[in-house]
Amino acid sequence: MFSRSNNRSNSKTQGARIKELPKACHYCVNNKVVVDYKDSATLRKFVSSYMKIAPRRRSGLCAKHQRQVAGAIKRARQASLMPFIPK
Numbered sequence: 001m002f003s004r005s006n007n008r009s010n011s012k013t014q015g016a017r018i019k020e021l022p023k024a025c026h027y028c029v030n031n032k033v034v035v036d037y038k039d040s041a042t043l044r045k046f047v048s049s050y051m052k053i054a055p056r057r058r059s060g061l062c063a064k065h066q067r068q069v070a071g072a073i074k075r076a077r078q079a080s081l082m083p084f085i086p087k
């Protein structure tokens with residue numbers, strides 16, 4: 001897979017990953033909060049500046065809530081509550 005001569009870029013990505021590790025799922029920590037497509041203020045946290053849905057390594061969500069958030073963001077876009085593209 002990775003050759004030894006390529007370890008400069010390898011160590012860069014590993015360093016970035018270690019920094020991002022200590023995160024808990026936003027929805028698992030706050031038990032009462034449910035994923036809601038109408039709550040665009042919360043969903044805004046899980047999109048990038050280009051309005052793309054953040055991957056799990058960035059959002060820090062568990063698999064279950066990442067799926068629910070991705071669906072909610074897509075629903076919110078259709079309902080014009082969130083933009084597809086940045087202004």
Ligand SMILES: [Zn+2]
Pocket residue numbers: 025026027028061062063064065
């Ligand atoms: Zn969760």
